[in-house]
Amino acid sequence: RKDDEFFRKDFGIDADEKLYKANCGTYYRCVPAPASKKSIAEAKCQSELFFDVEQQICERKHNVLNCAQIDKFQPPLPKWPLTDGQESLCPNGEIECGSGECLPRELFCDNNVDCVDGSDENICTPENDPNRADICDPRKCLWSEGCFCSVDGTRIPGDLNPEQTPQMITITFTGAINDRNFRIFQDIFKDTTKHKGNDCTPKGTFFISHAFTNYSAVQELYRVGHEIGVSSITNNQNRTYWSQLDSLGYENEMEGGRVIIEQFANISANEVLGLRVPRQRVGGNQQFSMMANWGFLYDSSISAPMGRLPLWPYTMMHRMPHKCLGTDQNCPSRNYTVWEMVVNELDRRDDVKFDEVLTGCHYVDQCANLVSPKQFRTFLDNNLDRHFRTNRAPFGLHFTSGYFETRKNFLKEFVSWVADVAQRGDFYFVTMQQVINWMEAPTEIAAINNFQEWKGKCEVKGLPYCSLPNPCPKKVPRLFPDEEEMFLYTCMECPSTYPWLHDPYGSGGFNSFNENF
Structure with a gap:
């Protein structure tokens, strides 16, 4: 086994499954000991959890089926x-x-x-x-020749000084869009809040998972200038599924999800260009080869550990400039003409100067120590300050789509924070695509008001495309046995059946959607 791998105690060939299950929450690892030897360290899951030896994490008891397995499969x-x-x-x-x-x-x-x-x-x-892929070599990869790479991921594009660089902030939500969270998003991105530097309203990026999504709401988010990305059709919660999925499977999940968004949110082709894999997983070369083949511009699934400086997004034309983070994570190893909008680790300490170091979080949902609005505000300010006072890498705040539904006191604080930061002058809430636009044409703060790539849909007025979308109720017990009916709200014509894998148009057939092109 690997040095950093956890394992169970072997009770011998006569031990029954009952004994292993009674000890399923206990696990071990070899650790260094004096005189160049090793010792065994014991750890225990919380009482309501078992240790999953394959995933190497503590999970809910009913999800763990390998209590009698000693080692992770090699x-x-x-x-x-x-x-x-x-x-x-x-x-x-x-x-x-x-x-x-x-x-x-x-x-x-x-x-x-x-x-x-x-x-x-x-x-x-x-x-x-x-x-x-080759390691970045700045002597060969020249900005003047249209090539950009960074050895450690911290280099500012165009080699601008931090003081000349606008502090970009990306707010992303991942999951289904429904009536409840749609109203929350309207509250966060008010049309009365504008950036002091260019008079544009703040923008966000939404990675859509299909089931339970209201596509008329997605259409309205897109109309007012937010970016729409895809986060799969099935939103499968099995981590192994995404790590082992082949390129055809990713095509069905992500390109199929993009087809559904384009069809039922009435979004033009070549506008949905980004994706995020569920459960913070990565599909390795299979995922990225699919992305290159199907014209996706960027991925935003890879997490980076906290380092001395936060990381800028990078292209996959060179080797990743940081460690592949996550248990059994499947990061790409080849070169691809795809951007990685890396997810930087967030510091969740209340006092970053005096508190002891804590394991950070990548999604705000994972920052379990945040319990009060004041603490939440401090968390936002501390992490923004870390980016702004160093290399001004884009500051990402990543939420699941339902985060604020159960945290109304946090929502009020967040709405206030967005409005306050937008008025400071050097800060811009932008979409993922707008970050890439800037990186491809670095523009100093003094000239950002004339940066045309950020002027599209700068301030959108007017009414939604439709106020009474079609509910499109469908009975799909094969896919959703616990739901009497599934509703697909859309301003477009209702499909014949509920769209799903291999049938994103909802035509009722099960042929590959490739045949529709």
Whole structure:
């Protein structure tokens, strides 16, 4: 097993499942000990949780089905990378599979199983892929030639000074849009709140999951200037599903989700350009090859650990400039013409100078220590200040779509905070696409009022496209056995059946949606 991997106690071959279940909340790990030895450290989940040895986390008891499993499953590996002093038994340019045969290096991590034991597809990480993307080399990647990369991800585009750089803030919501949270979003992004620097109203980005979404509300969010992205059709809550999904599966989930948004929110093609995978998972090379093939501009699923400076977004044309964060996370290892709108870790300490270091959070929902509006306001100010006083990397505040539905006192504080920050002069609440627009044409604060890429839908007036959307009730017990009917609210014509995987138009067939193009 790996040094950082947790495992269970082995009670022997005579132990029954009842004994393992009684100890399912206890887990162990090998840790360094004096004299270059190792000792075993014990840990326990909370009383209502069991330890899932495959996911390496504590989960609700009814979700854990591997209490009798001692170790996490280890797939077969090829003899790569070679350790110091280790010699390969294969000819030059070939790698030995775990099953013993030698294969050309280029066959490894190509999304096709070539080794007898499949080991050629089990080392496809940014660190171990034999054909991984190159590290950023600023001497070769020149801004004047249309290339941008950053060795550690902290470099300001155009090599501007921080004082010349506008502090961009991205507010994102991920999940279904319904009548309740739609009214909350209207409250946050008031048309009376404007940026002091360019008189535009604040904008946000919404990553839509399909089930229970009101597409007339999505259409209105888009009309007033917010960006719409996709976060899958099924919103599957199984982490392994997203880590192991192949490119066709990602195509059905994400491109299919985009088709549904375009069709029922009446959004033009080539406007939905970003995606976010549910559960903070990443689909590796399979996901990113699909994105490149289907014309997605960016992903916003990868989380970064907190470092000395926050990270700027980066392109996947070079190797990721930070560690792949998350248990069994499947980060891409090859180069792709796709942007990564990286999710920076947030500092949740009340006093960043004197409080002891705490594990941060990436979604605001995960910051469980925030209990009062005053504490929430301090959290917002502290993290914004960290970005503003260093390299002014875009400051991301990422929420699930229902976050403020149960935190009305936080909502009032957040609405006030957005209005206050917008009036400070150097701060701009922008969409993900607007961040990329700026990075492709860095513009100093003094000239930002004339930056045309931020002027589109600067201040939108007028009425919604429709005030009485079609409810489109559909009985779909096969998909939603607990729902008597599913409603798809849209200003467009109702589909024949509820849109889903392989049938995003809701035509009632199960052929691939590719046939509609």
